[in-house]
Amino acid sequence: MTEFELNYENLKKSFDGILDSFCAGLDCKPEILNDSLIYSLRLGGKRIRPVLMFAVGKLLGLDSQKLKNFALALELIHTYSLIHDDLPEMDNDDFRRGKPSNHKVYGTGNAVLAGDGLLNTAYSVLFGECFNGSEYVSAAKYICDCAGIKGMIAGQSADLLHQNDSEIDEDVLDFIYENKTSKLIMAAVVVPSILCGGKYYSELKLFGRDLGFLFQITDDILDVEGNFENLGKSVGKDSAEGKYTSVRLYGLDKSNVKADLLCERCVKILESFNGNTEFLKDLVNFVRQRIN
Protein backbone atom coordinates (compact mmCIF):
# COMPACT_ATOMS: atom_id res chain seq x y z
CA MET A 1 0.00 0.00 0.00
CA THR A 2 1.31 3.45 -0.92
CA GLU A 3 1.18 6.29 1.59
CA PHE A 4 -1.68 7.79 -0.38
CA GLU A 5 -3.64 4.54 -0.26
CA LEU A 6 -3.03 4.26 3.46
CA ASN A 7 -4.23 7.81 4.11
CA TYR A 8 -7.25 7.32 1.87
CA GLU A 9 -8.11 4.10 3.65
CA ASN A 10 -7.86 5.82 7.04
CA LEU A 11 -10.17 8.67 6.05
CA LYS A 12 -12.57 6.20 4.48
CA LYS A 13 -12.53 4.02 7.58
CA SER A 14 -13.25 6.93 9.85
CA PHE A 15 -16.20 7.87 7.66
CA ASP A 16 -17.42 4.26 7.55
CA GLY A 17 -17.43 4.36 11.35
CA ILE A 18 -19.69 7.43 11.26
CA LEU A 19 -21.96 5.70 8.77
CA ASP A 20 -22.07 2.50 10.84
CA SER A 21 -23.18 4.42 13.95
CA PHE A 22 -25.78 6.18 11.87
CA CYS A 23 -27.12 2.90 10.46
CA ALA A 24 -27.12 1.25 13.89
CA GLY A 25 -29.18 4.09 15.36
CA LEU A 26 -31.61 4.37 12.44
CA ASP A 27 -34.40 2.21 13.88
CA CYS A 28 -37.32 3.28 11.70
CA LYS A 29 -40.46 1.34 10.90
CA PRO A 30 -41.60 -0.59 8.94
CA GLU A 31 -38.55 -2.84 8.85
CA ILE A 32 -38.46 -2.87 5.05
CA LEU A 33 -37.89 0.90 5.08
CA ASN A 34 -35.04 0.57 7.57
CA ASP A 35 -33.53 -2.33 5.62
CA SER A 36 -33.76 -0.61 2.24
CA LEU A 37 -32.03 2.54 3.53
CA ILE A 38 -29.21 0.56 5.11
CA TYR A 39 -28.87 -1.74 2.08
CA SER A 40 -27.90 1.12 -0.21
CA LEU A 41 -25.76 2.91 2.37
CA ARG A 42 -23.78 -0.29 2.96
CA LEU A 43 -23.24 -1.11 -0.72
CA GLY A 44 -19.87 0.50 -0.22
CA GLY A 45 -18.24 2.66 -2.81
CA LYS A 46 -15.21 4.87 -2.64
CA ARG A 47 -16.81 7.43 -0.28
CA ILE A 48 -14.93 10.00 -2.31
CA ARG A 49 -17.07 12.98 -1.19
CA PRO A 50 -16.58 12.41 2.55
CA VAL A 51 -12.87 11.65 2.01
CA LEU A 52 -12.50 14.88 0.01
CA MET A 53 -14.34 16.88 2.66
CA PHE A 54 -12.13 15.56 5.46
CA ALA A 55 -8.97 16.10 3.40
CA VAL A 56 -9.84 19.71 2.60
CA GLY A 57 -10.86 20.24 6.24
CA LYS A 58 -7.45 19.00 7.32
CA LEU A 59 -5.71 21.31 4.87
CA LEU A 60 -7.64 24.26 6.31
CA GLY A 61 -6.92 23.23 9.89
CA LEU A 62 -10.55 22.44 10.68
CA ASP A 63 -11.48 20.03 13.48
CA SER A 64 -12.82 16.93 11.68
CA GLN A 65 -15.57 16.55 14.31
CA LYS A 66 -17.21 19.64 12.85
CA LEU A 67 -17.44 17.94 9.45
CA LYS A 68 -18.84 14.58 10.57
CA ASN A 69 -22.50 15.34 10.00
CA PHE A 70 -21.88 17.33 6.82
CA ALA A 71 -19.98 14.38 5.35
CA LEU A 72 -22.75 12.03 6.47
CA ALA A 73 -25.48 14.21 4.95
CA LEU A 74 -23.60 14.49 1.66
CA GLU A 75 -23.21 10.72 1.40
CA LEU A 76 -26.92 10.24 2.21
CA ILE A 77 -27.77 12.64 -0.63
CA HIS A 78 -25.36 10.93 -3.02
CA THR A 79 -26.85 7.53 -2.13
CA TYR A 80 -30.44 8.74 -2.61
CA SER A 81 -29.49 10.04 -6.04
CA LEU A 82 -28.09 6.65 -7.04
CA ILE A 83 -31.25 4.84 -5.90
CA HIS A 84 -33.52 7.15 -7.90
CA ASP A 85 -31.11 7.20 -10.86
CA ASP A 86 -31.14 3.40 -11.08
CA LEU A 87 -34.96 3.24 -11.25
CA PRO A 88 -36.45 1.75 -14.44
CA GLU A 89 -37.94 5.13 -15.38
CA MET A 90 -34.55 6.79 -15.08
CA ASP A 91 -31.26 5.04 -15.99
CA ASN A 92 -32.77 1.57 -15.46
CA ASP A 93 -29.68 -0.01 -13.90
CA ASP A 94 -30.05 -3.43 -12.33
CA PHE A 95 -26.65 -3.39 -10.69
CA ARG A 96 -24.84 -0.98 -8.43
CA ARG A 97 -21.42 -1.74 -7.00
CA GLY A 98 -21.68 -5.36 -8.10
CA LYS A 99 -24.93 -5.96 -6.22
CA PRO A 100 -28.58 -5.69 -7.27
CA SER A 101 -29.88 -2.10 -7.28
CA ASN A 102 -32.21 -1.07 -4.46
CA HIS A 103 -35.35 -1.47 -6.59
CA LYS A 104 -34.30 -4.96 -7.70
CA VAL A 105 -34.23 -6.03 -4.04
CA TYR A 106 -37.10 -4.02 -2.53
CA GLY A 107 -39.26 -3.14 -5.54
CA THR A 108 -39.62 0.21 -7.26
CA GLY A 109 -42.17 1.69 -4.80
CA ASN A 110 -39.91 1.04 -1.83
CA ALA A 111 -36.90 2.32 -3.76
CA VAL A 112 -38.68 5.63 -4.42
CA LEU A 113 -39.39 5.89 -0.68
CA ALA A 114 -35.85 4.82 0.28
CA GLY A 115 -34.48 7.65 -1.86
CA ASP A 116 -36.95 10.15 -0.43
CA GLY A 117 -36.08 8.91 3.05
CA LEU A 118 -32.33 9.34 2.61
CA LEU A 119 -32.75 12.83 1.15
CA ASN A 120 -35.06 13.88 3.97
CA THR A 121 -32.78 12.37 6.63
CA ALA A 122 -29.78 14.22 5.22
CA TYR A 123 -31.57 17.48 5.91
CA SER A 124 -32.73 16.39 9.35
CA VAL A 125 -29.05 15.82 10.18
CA LEU A 126 -28.13 19.23 8.73
CA PHE A 127 -30.91 21.09 10.58
CA GLY A 128 -29.38 19.60 13.73
CA GLU A 129 -26.12 21.34 12.79
CA CYS A 130 -27.86 24.67 12.21
CA PHE A 131 -28.13 25.26 15.97
CA ASN A 132 -24.35 25.80 15.98
CA GLY A 133 -24.40 29.16 14.26
CA SER A 134 -24.79 30.95 10.98
CA GLU A 135 -21.71 29.51 9.25
CA TYR A 136 -23.22 26.06 9.85
CA VAL A 137 -26.49 27.25 8.31
CA SER A 138 -24.57 28.58 5.29
CA ALA A 139 -22.75 25.28 4.87
CA ALA A 140 -25.99 23.28 5.16
CA LYS A 141 -27.75 25.53 2.64
CA TYR A 142 -24.79 25.22 0.28
CA ILE A 143 -25.13 21.44 0.24
CA CYS A 144 -28.90 21.73 -0.22
CA ASP A 145 -28.55 24.08 -3.18
CA CYS A 146 -25.88 21.93 -4.81
CA ALA A 147 -28.24 18.96 -4.58
CA GLY A 148 -31.28 20.87 -5.78
CA ILE A 149 -33.15 22.16 -8.78
CA LYS A 150 -30.29 24.43 -9.79
CA GLY A 151 -27.78 21.70 -9.01
CA MET A 152 -27.79 17.92 -9.19
CA ILE A 153 -31.50 17.55 -9.93
CA ALA A 154 -31.20 19.99 -12.85
CA GLY A 155 -28.37 17.83 -14.18
CA GLN A 156 -30.40 14.65 -13.84
CA SER A 157 -33.32 16.30 -15.57
CA ALA A 158 -31.17 17.46 -18.50
CA ASP A 159 -29.60 13.99 -18.70
CA LEU A 160 -33.06 12.42 -18.95
CA LEU A 161 -34.28 15.01 -21.44
CA HIS A 162 -31.39 14.56 -23.85
CA GLN A 163 -30.85 10.83 -23.54
CA ASN A 164 -32.23 10.08 -26.97
CA ASP A 165 -30.75 13.04 -28.83
CA SER A 166 -29.19 11.98 -32.09
CA GLU A 167 -26.46 14.60 -31.79
CA ILE A 168 -24.58 15.85 -28.78
CA ASP A 169 -24.29 19.52 -27.97
CA GLU A 170 -21.21 20.56 -25.99
CA ASP A 171 -23.09 23.13 -23.89
CA VAL A 172 -25.65 20.54 -22.88
CA LEU A 173 -22.91 18.08 -21.98
CA ASP A 174 -21.21 20.72 -19.84
CA PHE A 175 -24.52 21.57 -18.15
CA ILE A 176 -25.14 17.91 -17.31
CA TYR A 177 -21.59 17.36 -16.00
CA GLU A 178 -21.48 20.55 -14.00
CA ASN A 179 -24.79 19.91 -12.31
CA LYS A 180 -25.21 16.17 -12.15
CA THR A 181 -21.66 15.37 -11.09
CA SER A 182 -19.66 18.45 -10.13
CA LYS A 183 -22.14 20.10 -7.77
CA LEU A 184 -21.95 17.48 -4.99
CA ILE A 185 -18.16 17.36 -5.32
CA MET A 186 -18.09 21.15 -5.06
CA ALA A 187 -20.21 20.82 -1.90
CA ALA A 188 -17.67 18.39 -0.46
CA VAL A 189 -14.76 20.81 -0.84
CA VAL A 190 -16.58 24.11 -0.24
CA VAL A 191 -18.27 23.15 3.06
CA PRO A 192 -14.97 23.10 4.99
CA SER A 193 -14.15 26.51 3.53
CA ILE A 194 -17.50 27.95 4.66
CA LEU A 195 -16.91 26.58 8.16
CA CYS A 196 -13.51 28.35 8.11
CA GLY A 197 -14.96 31.74 7.26
CA GLY A 198 -14.62 31.31 3.49
CA LYS A 199 -10.91 30.47 3.25
CA TYR A 200 -9.97 29.64 -0.38
CA TYR A 201 -13.69 29.72 -1.22
CA SER A 202 -13.47 30.58 -4.93
CA GLU A 203 -10.43 28.38 -5.51
CA LEU A 204 -12.08 25.38 -3.88
CA LYS A 205 -15.27 25.94 -5.85
CA LEU A 206 -13.29 25.86 -9.08
CA PHE A 207 -11.29 22.87 -7.86
CA GLY A 208 -14.51 20.98 -7.09
CA ARG A 209 -15.97 21.85 -10.47
CA ASP A 210 -12.92 20.64 -12.38
CA LEU A 211 -12.56 17.52 -10.25
CA GLY A 212 -16.23 16.71 -10.90
CA PHE A 213 -15.67 17.02 -14.66
CA LEU A 214 -12.57 14.85 -14.37
CA PHE A 215 -14.54 12.29 -12.39
CA GLN A 216 -17.31 12.19 -14.99
CA ILE A 217 -15.01 12.00 -18.01
CA THR A 218 -13.05 9.12 -16.48
CA ASP A 219 -16.43 7.50 -15.77
CA ASP A 220 -17.27 7.79 -19.47
CA ILE A 221 -13.89 6.36 -20.42
CA LEU A 222 -14.37 3.48 -17.98
CA ASP A 223 -17.80 2.81 -19.45
CA VAL A 224 -15.97 2.00 -22.70
CA GLU A 225 -12.67 0.59 -21.43
CA GLY A 226 -13.63 -0.91 -18.07
CA ASN A 227 -15.18 -4.23 -17.18
CA PHE A 228 -18.07 -5.32 -14.97
CA GLU A 229 -15.77 -7.06 -12.50
CA ASN A 230 -13.96 -3.87 -11.58
CA LEU A 231 -16.86 -1.46 -11.97
CA GLY A 232 -19.61 -3.48 -10.35
CA LYS A 233 -22.09 -2.08 -12.82
CA SER A 234 -23.06 -2.64 -16.43
CA VAL A 235 -20.43 -1.57 -18.96
CA GLY A 236 -20.90 0.07 -22.34
CA LYS A 237 -24.50 0.84 -21.43
CA ASP A 238 -24.24 4.62 -21.61
CA SER A 239 -22.71 4.69 -25.05
CA ALA A 240 -24.96 1.89 -26.32
CA GLU A 241 -28.03 3.84 -25.21
CA GLY A 242 -26.75 6.93 -26.93
CA LYS A 243 -26.48 8.87 -23.69
CA TYR A 244 -24.59 12.10 -23.37
CA THR A 245 -20.97 11.16 -22.75
CA SER A 246 -17.70 12.86 -23.51
CA VAL A 247 -16.50 9.77 -25.34
CA ARG A 248 -19.45 10.01 -27.70
CA LEU A 249 -18.82 13.74 -28.31
CA TYR A 250 -15.04 13.87 -28.44
CA GLY A 251 -13.98 10.26 -28.99
CA LEU A 252 -11.74 8.28 -26.63
CA ASP A 253 -8.42 9.98 -27.41
CA LYS A 254 -9.67 13.54 -27.03
CA SER A 255 -11.53 12.56 -23.86
CA ASN A 256 -8.26 11.32 -22.42
CA VAL A 257 -6.56 14.58 -23.37
CA LYS A 258 -9.37 16.52 -21.72
CA ALA A 259 -9.05 14.42 -18.57
CA ASP A 260 -5.29 15.09 -18.44
CA LEU A 261 -5.92 18.81 -18.81
CA LEU A 262 -8.48 18.85 -15.99
CA CYS A 263 -6.04 16.88 -13.88
CA GLU A 264 -3.36 19.53 -14.44
CA ARG A 265 -5.79 22.34 -13.65
CA CYS A 266 -6.80 20.71 -10.38
CA VAL A 267 -3.17 20.26 -9.35
CA LYS A 268 -2.39 23.88 -10.27
CA ILE A 269 -5.16 25.16 -8.00
CA LEU A 270 -3.83 23.01 -5.17
CA GLU A 271 -0.36 24.44 -5.70
CA SER A 272 -1.70 27.92 -4.97
CA PHE A 273 -2.62 26.85 -1.41
CA ASN A 274 -0.47 27.07 1.68
CA GLY A 275 0.03 23.82 3.54
CA ASN A 276 0.49 20.20 2.56
CA THR A 277 -1.58 19.37 -0.51
CA GLU A 278 0.19 16.11 -1.39
CA PHE A 279 -2.75 13.92 -0.45
CA LEU A 280 -5.21 16.00 -2.48
CA LYS A 281 -2.87 15.98 -5.47
CA ASP A 282 -2.61 12.20 -5.25
CA LEU A 283 -6.39 12.08 -4.96
CA VAL A 284 -6.73 13.98 -8.24
CA ASN A 285 -4.44 11.47 -9.93
CA PHE A 286 -6.34 8.64 -8.32
CA VAL A 287 -9.58 9.94 -9.85
CA ARG A 288 -7.79 10.10 -13.22
CA GLN A 289 -6.27 6.63 -13.04
CA ARG A 290 -8.92 4.66 -11.17
CA ILE A 291 -10.28 1.47 -12.68
CA ASN A 292 -13.61 1.63 -10.89
Added chain:
Amino acid sequence: MTEFELNYENLKKSFDGILDSFCAGLDCKPEILNDSLIYSLRLGGKRIRPVLMFAVGKLLGLDSQKLKNFALALELIHTYSLIHDDLPEMDNDDFRRGKPSNHKVYGTGNAVLAGDGLLNTAYSVLFGECFNGSEYVSAAKYICDCAGIKGMIAGQSADLLHQNDSEIDEDVLDFIYENKTSKLIMAAVVVPSILCGGKYYSELKLFGRDLGFLFQITDDILDVEGNFENLGKSVGKDSAEGKYTSVRLYGLDKSNVKADLLCERCVKILESFNGNTEFLKDLVNFVRQRIN
Protein backbone atom coordinates in the same frame (compact mmCIF):
# COMPACT_ATOMS: atom_id res chain seq x y z
CA MET B 1 -70.53 32.82 1.45
CA THR B 2 -70.45 32.26 5.22
CA GLU B 3 -68.02 34.19 7.38
CA PHE B 4 -65.94 31.03 7.71
CA GLU B 5 -65.79 30.57 3.95
CA LEU B 6 -64.78 34.19 3.52
CA ASN B 7 -62.00 33.92 6.10
CA TYR B 8 -60.81 30.64 4.62
CA GLU B 9 -60.77 32.15 1.16
CA ASN B 10 -58.75 35.12 2.39
CA LEU B 11 -56.10 32.97 4.06
CA LYS B 12 -55.99 30.71 1.01
CA LYS B 13 -55.65 33.70 -1.30
CA SER B 14 -52.81 35.16 0.70
CA PHE B 15 -51.02 31.80 0.52
CA ASP B 16 -51.70 31.50 -3.20
CA GLY B 17 -49.99 34.87 -3.57
CA ILE B 18 -46.91 33.52 -1.82
CA LEU B 19 -46.98 30.45 -4.04
CA ASP B 20 -47.40 32.55 -7.19
CA SER B 21 -44.33 34.66 -6.34
CA PHE B 22 -42.41 31.49 -5.65
CA CYS B 23 -43.42 29.96 -9.00
CA ALA B 24 -42.65 33.17 -10.87
CA GLY B 25 -39.13 33.27 -9.41
CA LEU B 26 -38.37 29.60 -9.88
CA ASP B 27 -36.52 29.84 -13.18
CA CYS B 28 -34.70 26.51 -13.22
CA LYS B 29 -33.44 24.60 -16.23
CA PRO B 30 -34.24 22.52 -18.19
CA GLU B 31 -37.67 23.99 -18.87
CA ILE B 32 -39.40 20.65 -18.40
CA LEU B 33 -38.18 20.58 -14.78
CA ASN B 34 -39.47 24.09 -14.15
CA ASP B 35 -42.80 23.27 -15.84
CA SER B 36 -43.32 20.00 -13.99
CA LEU B 37 -42.72 21.63 -10.58
CA ILE B 38 -45.14 24.46 -11.33
CA TYR B 39 -47.73 22.13 -12.87
CA SER B 40 -48.22 20.25 -9.62
CA LEU B 41 -47.99 23.33 -7.39
CA ARG B 42 -50.69 25.02 -9.47
CA LEU B 43 -53.08 22.06 -9.53
CA GLY B 44 -54.78 23.84 -6.68
CA GLY B 45 -56.24 22.04 -3.74
CA LYS B 46 -57.59 23.32 -0.45
CA ARG B 47 -54.17 24.50 0.84
CA ILE B 48 -55.42 23.29 4.19
CA ARG B 49 -51.95 23.05 5.79
CA PRO B 50 -50.95 26.67 5.04
CA VAL B 51 -54.43 27.90 6.06
CA LEU B 52 -54.16 25.97 9.33
CA MET B 53 -50.69 27.33 9.99
CA PHE B 54 -51.78 30.93 9.43
CA ALA B 55 -54.93 30.44 11.54
CA VAL B 56 -52.99 29.00 14.48
CA GLY B 57 -50.39 31.74 14.08
CA LYS B 58 -53.13 34.36 14.30
CA LEU B 59 -54.55 32.70 17.42
CA LEU B 60 -51.10 32.86 19.04
CA GLY B 61 -50.57 36.48 18.00
CA LEU B 62 -47.73 35.65 15.62
CA ASP B 63 -46.83 37.96 12.73
CA SER B 64 -47.94 36.05 9.61
CA GLN B 65 -44.80 37.22 7.76
CA LYS B 66 -42.79 34.90 9.99
CA LEU B 67 -44.83 31.93 8.78
CA LYS B 68 -44.72 32.62 5.03
CA ASN B 69 -41.76 30.42 4.19
CA PHE B 70 -42.75 27.68 6.62
CA ALA B 71 -46.19 27.48 4.99
CA LEU B 72 -44.55 27.47 1.56
CA ALA B 73 -42.11 24.71 2.50
CA LEU B 74 -44.88 22.58 3.97
CA GLU B 75 -46.97 22.88 0.80
CA LEU B 76 -43.92 21.99 -1.32
CA ILE B 77 -43.42 18.87 0.79
CA HIS B 78 -47.10 17.97 0.59
CA THR B 79 -47.04 18.41 -3.19
CA TYR B 80 -43.90 16.29 -3.63
CA SER B 81 -45.55 13.51 -1.61
CA LEU B 82 -48.59 13.56 -3.92
CA ILE B 83 -46.41 13.34 -7.04
CA HIS B 84 -44.47 10.34 -5.73
CA ASP B 85 -47.63 8.76 -4.27
CA ASP B 86 -49.37 8.90 -7.65
CA LEU B 87 -46.51 7.07 -9.43
CA PRO B 88 -47.39 3.72 -11.02
CA GLU B 89 -45.16 1.88 -8.53
CA MET B 90 -46.95 3.52 -5.61
CA ASP B 91 -50.70 4.30 -5.63
CA ASN B 92 -50.82 4.45 -9.43
CA ASP B 93 -53.27 7.33 -9.70
CA ASP B 94 -53.79 8.89 -13.12
CA PHE B 95 -55.71 11.87 -11.80
CA ARG B 96 -55.11 14.46 -9.14
CA ARG B 97 -57.51 17.30 -8.51
CA GLY B 98 -59.36 16.53 -11.72
CA LYS B 99 -56.28 16.82 -13.90
CA PRO B 100 -53.74 14.25 -15.11
CA SER B 101 -51.13 13.35 -12.47
CA ASN B 102 -47.63 14.72 -12.90
CA HIS B 103 -46.26 11.48 -14.38
CA LYS B 104 -49.12 11.28 -16.89
CA VAL B 105 -48.05 14.68 -18.26
CA TYR B 106 -44.25 14.57 -17.91
CA GLY B 107 -43.48 10.85 -17.69
CA THR B 108 -42.45 8.85 -14.65
CA GLY B 109 -38.75 9.79 -14.73
CA ASN B 110 -39.51 13.49 -14.70
CA ALA B 111 -42.15 12.98 -12.01
CA VAL B 112 -39.59 11.31 -9.75
CA LEU B 113 -37.30 14.31 -10.27
CA ALA B 114 -40.13 16.83 -9.81
CA GLY B 115 -40.89 15.25 -6.43
CA ASP B 116 -37.22 15.21 -5.46
CA GLY B 117 -36.94 18.82 -6.60
CA LEU B 118 -39.89 20.05 -4.53
CA LEU B 119 -38.66 18.23 -1.43
CA ASN B 120 -35.16 19.64 -1.84
CA THR B 121 -36.46 23.15 -2.52
CA ALA B 122 -38.62 23.04 0.62
CA TYR B 123 -35.47 22.57 2.66
CA SER B 124 -33.54 25.22 0.77
CA VAL B 125 -36.32 27.65 1.75
CA LEU B 126 -36.17 26.44 5.37
CA PHE B 127 -32.38 26.70 5.59
CA GLY B 128 -32.86 30.31 4.56
CA GLU B 129 -35.07 30.76 7.65
CA CYS B 130 -32.47 29.17 9.94
CA PHE B 131 -30.38 32.35 9.89
CA ASN B 132 -33.10 33.99 12.01
CA GLY B 133 -32.33 32.10 15.20
CA SER B 134 -32.64 28.82 17.01
CA GLU B 135 -36.45 28.76 17.27
CA TYR B 136 -36.52 28.97 13.47
CA VAL B 137 -34.11 26.03 13.29
CA SER B 138 -36.34 24.08 15.69
CA ALA B 139 -39.41 24.82 13.58
CA ALA B 140 -37.62 23.82 10.36
CA LYS B 141 -36.34 20.60 11.91
CA TYR B 142 -39.82 19.82 13.20
CA ILE B 143 -41.24 19.99 9.67
CA CYS B 144 -38.36 17.88 8.35
CA ASP B 145 -38.87 15.17 10.98
CA CYS B 146 -42.63 15.11 10.41
CA ALA B 147 -41.98 14.54 6.71
CA GLY B 148 -39.27 11.95 7.24
CA ILE B 149 -38.55 8.32 7.94
CA LYS B 150 -40.22 8.48 11.34
CA GLY B 151 -43.05 10.55 9.89
CA MET B 152 -44.80 10.73 6.55
CA ILE B 153 -42.37 8.47 4.68
CA ALA B 154 -42.78 5.76 7.36
CA GLY B 155 -46.55 6.01 6.84
CA GLN B 156 -46.20 5.74 3.05
CA SER B 157 -43.91 2.74 3.47
CA ALA B 158 -46.37 0.97 5.81
CA ASP B 159 -49.21 1.80 3.42
CA LEU B 160 -47.31 0.20 0.54
CA LEU B 161 -46.28 -2.82 2.62
CA HIS B 162 -49.80 -3.65 3.76
CA GLN B 163 -51.73 -2.77 0.63
CA ASN B 164 -52.45 -6.39 -0.24
CA ASP B 165 -53.11 -7.68 3.28
CA SER B 166 -56.25 -9.83 3.41
CA GLU B 167 -57.09 -8.58 6.90
CA ILE B 168 -56.70 -5.16 8.47
CA ASP B 169 -54.97 -4.64 11.79
CA GLU B 170 -56.10 -1.62 13.78
CA ASP B 171 -52.58 -0.81 15.03
CA VAL B 172 -51.26 -0.79 11.47
CA LEU B 173 -54.13 1.44 10.34
CA ASP B 174 -53.37 3.87 13.19
CA PHE B 175 -49.66 3.83 12.31
CA ILE B 176 -50.42 4.66 8.67
CA TYR B 177 -52.88 7.43 9.53
CA GLU B 178 -50.70 8.98 12.21
CA ASN B 179 -47.63 9.07 9.98
CA LYS B 180 -48.89 9.39 6.44
CA THR B 181 -51.58 11.97 7.14
CA SER B 182 -51.36 13.43 10.64
CA LYS B 183 -47.67 14.28 10.75
CA LEU B 184 -47.76 17.08 8.15
CA ILE B 185 -50.94 18.49 9.72
CA MET B 186 -49.21 18.40 13.11
CA ALA B 187 -46.32 20.30 11.53
CA ALA B 188 -48.76 22.94 10.27
CA VAL B 189 -50.14 23.66 13.74
CA VAL B 190 -46.99 23.09 15.83
CA VAL B 191 -44.66 25.37 13.84
CA PRO B 192 -46.44 28.57 14.99
CA SER B 193 -46.20 27.29 18.57
CA ILE B 194 -42.45 26.69 18.26
CA LEU B 195 -41.99 30.21 16.88
CA CYS B 196 -43.91 31.49 19.95
CA GLY B 197 -41.64 29.78 22.46
CA GLY B 198 -43.74 26.60 22.66
CA LYS B 199 -47.13 28.10 23.55
CA TYR B 200 -49.82 25.35 23.65
CA TYR B 201 -47.23 22.97 22.20
CA SER B 202 -48.65 19.67 23.53
CA GLU B 203 -52.24 20.70 22.94
CA LEU B 204 -51.56 21.70 19.34
CA LYS B 205 -49.66 18.48 18.71
CA LEU B 206 -52.66 16.48 19.89
CA PHE B 207 -55.01 18.73 17.93
CA GLY B 208 -52.98 18.18 14.76
CA ARG B 209 -52.91 14.43 15.31
CA ASP B 210 -56.68 14.20 15.79
CA LEU B 211 -57.40 16.54 12.91
CA GLY B 212 -55.17 14.41 10.68
CA PHE B 213 -57.10 11.27 11.64
CA LEU B 214 -60.36 13.11 11.01
CA PHE B 215 -59.08 14.23 7.62
CA GLN B 216 -58.07 10.69 6.66
CA ILE B 217 -61.28 9.02 7.86
CA THR B 218 -63.41 11.52 5.95
CA ASP B 219 -61.17 10.80 2.95
CA ASP B 220 -61.97 7.11 3.30
CA ILE B 221 -65.68 7.88 3.59
CA LEU B 222 -65.50 10.12 0.51
CA ASP B 223 -63.74 7.34 -1.39
CA VAL B 224 -66.95 5.32 -0.92
CA GLU B 225 -69.62 8.03 -0.91
CA GLY B 226 -68.04 10.75 -3.05
CA ASN B 227 -67.89 11.17 -6.81
CA PHE B 228 -65.14 11.98 -9.29
CA GLU B 229 -66.65 15.34 -10.16
CA ASN B 230 -66.28 16.69 -6.64
CA LEU B 231 -63.12 14.83 -5.67
CA GLY B 232 -61.12 15.26 -8.87
CA LYS B 233 -59.64 11.82 -8.39
CA SER B 234 -60.69 8.21 -8.87
CA VAL B 235 -63.39 7.02 -6.46
CA GLY B 236 -63.77 3.63 -4.80
CA LYS B 237 -60.21 2.79 -5.79
CA ASP B 238 -58.83 2.40 -2.27
CA SER B 239 -61.49 -0.02 -1.13
CA ALA B 240 -61.49 -1.91 -4.44
CA GLU B 241 -57.72 -2.40 -4.16
CA GLY B 242 -58.11 -3.70 -0.62
CA LYS B 243 -56.09 -0.82 0.83
CA TYR B 244 -56.03 0.00 4.49
CA THR B 245 -59.02 2.24 5.12
CA SER B 246 -61.17 2.85 8.16
CA VAL B 247 -64.28 2.04 6.14
CA ARG B 248 -62.88 -1.40 5.35
CA LEU B 249 -61.98 -2.02 9.02
CA TYR B 250 -64.94 -0.47 10.80
CA GLY B 251 -67.60 -0.16 8.10
CA LEU B 252 -69.23 3.10 7.00
CA ASP B 253 -71.43 3.70 10.06
CA LYS B 254 -68.71 3.18 12.65
CA SER B 255 -66.30 5.30 10.58
CA ASN B 256 -68.81 8.13 10.70
CA VAL B 257 -69.14 7.73 14.48
CA LYS B 258 -65.34 7.81 14.79
CA ALA B 259 -65.16 10.94 12.66
CA ASP B 260 -67.75 12.65 14.86
CA LEU B 261 -65.79 11.69 17.96
CA LEU B 262 -62.54 13.10 16.55
CA CYS B 263 -64.40 16.23 15.59
CA GLU B 264 -65.58 16.67 19.18
CA ARG B 265 -62.09 16.04 20.54
CA CYS B 266 -60.58 18.68 18.25
CA VAL B 267 -63.18 21.23 19.29
CA LYS B 268 -62.61 20.41 22.97
CA ILE B 269 -58.88 21.09 22.64
CA LEU B 270 -59.65 24.41 20.97
CA GLU B 271 -61.96 25.35 23.83
CA SER B 272 -59.06 25.07 26.25
CA PHE B 273 -57.26 27.93 24.47
CA ASN B 274 -57.52 31.64 25.22
CA GLY B 275 -58.53 33.81 22.28
CA ASN B 276 -60.93 33.48 19.39
CA THR B 277 -60.99 29.90 18.12
CA GLU B 278 -64.20 30.17 16.08
CA PHE B 279 -62.43 29.93 12.75
CA LEU B 280 -60.48 26.85 13.77
CA LYS B 281 -63.63 25.20 15.13
CA ASP B 282 -65.39 25.87 11.85
CA LEU B 283 -62.36 24.48 10.07
CA VAL B 284 -62.67 21.23 12.01
CA ASN B 285 -66.31 20.95 10.97
CA PHE B 286 -65.36 21.82 7.40
CA VAL B 287 -62.90 18.90 7.37
CA ARG B 288 -65.69 16.66 8.70
CA GLN B 289 -68.35 17.81 6.24
CA ARG B 290 -66.32 18.49 3.12
CA ILE B 291 -67.31 16.84 -0.13
CA ASN B 292 -63.84 16.97 -1.66
